[in-house]
Amino acid sequence: MKPAPFEYVAPESEAEVLELLHRHGDDARLLAGGQSLVPMLNLRIVQPAVIVDLGRCAPLAYLNQENGALVCGTMTRQIMAENSPEVRQGCPLLAAALPYLGGKAHRNRGTVGGTLAHADRLAELPAVALALEAEIIVRSAGAERTVAAADFFLADLTTALQEGEMLHAVRFPKATTNERSAFAEVGNRRHGFAVVGVAAVLEVGNDGACTKARLAAMGVGATPVRLMEAEQILEQGSLGEDAVRAAGDAAVRAVDPTDDIHASAAYRRRLTATLVQRSVQEAVGSGGSDGTGRAMA
Amino acid sequence: MSSGTVEVRLTVNGVEYARSVEPRYLLVDFLRHELGLTGTHVGCEQGVCGACTVLLDGVTARSCLHFAVQVSGAEITTIEGVTADDTLSPIQEAFHSNHALQCGYCTPGFVLTTVELLRENSAPDESEIRQGLTNNICRCTGYVNIIKAVAEAAGNMKNGAG
Numbered sequence: 001m002k003p004a005p006f007e008y009v010a011p012e013s014e015a016e017v018l019e020l021l022h023r024h025g026d027d028a029r030l031l032a033g034g035q036s037l038v039p040m041l042n043l044r045i046v047q048p049a050v051i052v053d054l055g056r057c058a059p060l061a062y063l064n065q066e067n068g069a070l071v072c073g074t075m076t077r078q079i080m081a082e083n084s085p086e087v088r089q090g091c092p093l094l095a096a097a098l099p100y101l102g103g104k105a106h107r108n109r110g111t112v113g114g115t116l117a118h119a120d121r122l123a124e125l126p127a128v129a130l131a132l133e134a135e136i137i138v139r140s141a142g143a144e145r146t147v148a149a150a151d152f153f154l155a156d157l158t159t160a161l162q163e164g165e166m167l168h169a170v171r172f173p174k175a176t177t178n179e180r181s182a183f184a185e186v187g188n189r190r191h192g193f194a195v196v197g198v199a200a201v202l203e204v205g206n207d208g209a210c211t212k213a214r215l216a217a218m219g220v221g222a223t224p225v226r227l228m229e230a231e232q233i234l235e236q237g238s239l240g241e242d243a244v245r246a247a248g249d250a251a252v253r254a255v256d257p258t259d260d261i262h263a264s265a266a267y268r269r270r271l272t273a274t275l276v277q278r279s280v281q282e283a284v285g286s287g288g289s290d291g292t293g294r295a296m297a
Numbered sequence: 298m299s300s301g302t303v304e305v306r307l308t309v310n311g312v313e314y315a316r317s318v319e320p321r322y323l324l325v326d327f328l329r330h331e332l333g334l335t336g337t338h339v340g341c342e343q344g345v346c347g348a349c350t351v352l353l354d355g356v357t358a359r360s361c362l363h364f365a366v367q368v369s370g371a372e373i374t375t376i377e378g379v380t381a382d383d384t385l386s387p388i389q390e391a392f393h394s395n396h397a398l399q400c401g402y403c404t405p406g407f408v409l410t411t412v413e414l415l416r417e418n419s420a421p422d423e424s425e426i427r428q429g430l431t432n433n434i435c436r437c438t439g440y441v442n443i444i445k446a447v448a449e450a451a452g453n454m455k456n457g458a459g
Contacts, residue, residue: 001342008303008320008366031367038362039343042323051320055367079356103432104413105350105357190431 003041010053014060014139017052017166022141024050025163031055032075032114035106060113060168065090069171071137074113079104081112090174093181093201097128100183103191117167119223121156122194127224128183131199131216132172136160139168146171153223178203178211182282184275188262194219195263196271198227198251200279202234209237215247215279217272220255227251230276244280248273305365309334310378320366325349327365328375336376336405340434347433350406351375357413376405379412388412388450397446399437407433411447420451 011017021028029048031037032055040046054060060075063084070090072081081087082098101107101115101124115125116136129136129149136147138161152160161167175181185197196219203212213234215227230247257268302317309332316331323342328334328351340348342361349360352374360373379386385393388411398404407430414421414429421429426447427440435443 002323002326003321005319005321008364010367034362034364034367035344035359038364041321042342042361053367103347104429105347105359105410105432106344108356109353109358109362190428192431 001042001044003038004044004047006041006048007050008053009050010056012056012058014057014168017054017057017060018139018141018164020050020052021164021166024052028052030117030166032117033077033110034114035102035110036114036118036120061111062169063087065174068174070094070174071169071171072112073169074111074117074167076112078102078107078110078112078115082107091132091172092175093132093183093199094125094128094172096181097124097183097197097199100124100185100187100191100194100197106191112170113167116152116170117159117161119153119155119157119159121222122219124183124185124194124197124199124218126153127197127199127216127218129170129172130224130226131181131201131214133214134173135171136167137169137171138165140165144168150226156222176203178205180204180283180286182279182286184279184282186271186275193262196220196257196268196275198272198275198279200276200283202239202280202283204239204284208239210234210239211237213247213280215251215276217251217255217275220257220268220272225255227254227272227276229254234280239280239284244277247280248276251276303366303369305369307365307369308372310374316365318365320364322365323361324351324363324365324368324373325360328360328373331365334375334377338402338405340402340406345432345434346403347406347410348403350409350433352409352412357410374409374412376408379408387454388415388447391446391450391453392443395442395446395449397438397442398435403433403435403437407435407443411450414447415451415454419455421447423448 028050031051031053060073062073064071088095115123134149136152138145147160181201183199185194187194199216201214213231216224218224229250233247252269252273257265259265306315328337338348340346344359344362351360426444
């Protein structure tokens with residue numbers, strides 16, 4: 001199918017983008033990389049009156065370091081972030097997760113802000129943002145607010161963005177010296193849609209004890225889910241086999257997946273335990289993350 | 298701002314074109330219907346199958362997931378542009394000699410995906426080839442001969458043959 005007709009505008013400044021959003025409200029849709037929105041337009045799942053293309057708005061594509069954080073402008077292409085030494089060093093979990101987002105052709109064009117604002121329940125970066133306790137910088141005409149990742153993802157394809165607002169950037173805290181992280185995912189195809197994924201961020205002292213754990217799972221509900229009981233088990237200190245297995249078991253109790261054509265709810269629960277164990281072990285073992293945590297379903 | 302037509306300028310396979318089309322006109326339709334470059338195929342129209350893959354400013358992109366107006370000013374390479382004349386490129390040669398196509402509908406997308414894959418990794422192992430091609434779908438071959446063809450193309454290109 002072909003998209004329904006729409007008015008098209010491609011402003012070069014963020015101020016113009018925000019003014020257009022203010023004027024058109026929910027009649028307008030922002031087009032970032034288009035790797036999720038254009039399929040929906042082609043299938044006429046969405047039929048906005050106005051498309052505001054951010055592709056000509058160069059000021060929205062940036063990666064900045066500031067105050068212990070990596071700030072990623074909404075139009076930063078996923079491949080740019082993936083290949084960025086600053087991301088690899090400062091935010092290894094993000095670097096590890098990015099290759100899972102889609103095929104190379106999709107990552108060449110897809111954007112960091114686009115996938116977060118789209119908030120697909122099977123998207124990786126919302127889980128990464130949750131595990132890293134990232135902040136979403138939201139702008140509207142004449143205003144800016146910051147939303148914690150934990151408050152941003154409300155339901156499948158639904159975020160805290162209000163009418164007239166856009167995701168301006170995301171602020172990922174940079175990894176501390178003691179931080180270890182990993183991303184593990186199982187999907188039917190590599191670089192394809194995930195079944196379940198888990199992002200793990202640990203702080204490990206020189207004595208090997210875990211002092212902080214942040215775990216988030218995706219593919220197990222309408223939004224990514226923090227696995228707090230599992231985190232608490234790891235924060236008792238041990239990262240040994242028993243503790244990691246107990247954390248996996250606890251994670252299963254925190255999720256409530258449903259059956260669909262790709263996997264049963266029972267399989268998703270089992271994967272949650274497996275991927276918590278895999279991501280934690282990989283985080284501990286790697287002294288960082290190299291993104292090799294994926295296996296075939 | 299208008300829902301009428303917009304001017305789109307593209308350099309495709311080294312040739313500059315300008316056309317007026319509706320904003321909703323997809324890049325793949327622009328290439329096929331406005332420019333007559335029918336080697337780029339329409340498959341799923343939702344970015345899954347890879348039949349419409351082109352090089353957009355040098356990197357792979359799904360031409361069904363872009364409006365032509367979005368990429369106005371860009372340089373596009375389609376399957377027609379992988380060689381300067383009617384001969385086969387080393388990748389196409391390897392697909393031919395390995396029987397890596399049957400109906401051929403997916404082949405342009407596979408060839409352009411392979412161009413990028415081998416540019417970034419001149420000697421991929423089988424696993425890397427499979428990963429690199431995982432988002433291009435072929436319903437005929439079962440992929441085995443495609444994997445062989447890409448491996449052979451890599452070897453030939455490295456040795457300067459073909």
